[in-house]
Amino acid sequence: MTRCFRAFLVLAAAASLAGCGVVAAPVRGTSAVVKVVPVAGDVVAAPLDVTAGVID
Numbered sequence: 487m488t489r490c491f492r493a494f495l496v497l498a499a500a501a502s503l504a505g506c507g508v509v510a511a512p513v514r515g516t517s518a519v520v521k522v523v524p525v526a527g528d529v530v531a532a533p534l535d536v537t538a539g540v541i542d
Contacts, residue, residue, distance in 0.1 A: 510541040 517534035521527045
């Protein structure tokens with residue numbers, strides 16, 4: 487029973503988070519990591535930035 491209650495709390499917390507920023511966070515993190523790559527980093531990160539902006 488305790489396990490079900492914990493799962494419910496986690497789902498309730500996830501549902502109550504405002505906006506889609508939680509969904510866009512991994513895309514933004516990946517974009518930040520890719521930008522470190524010399525030469526091609528900014529080119530590869532541009533579509534990721536646009537995708538995160540659309541999600542938000």
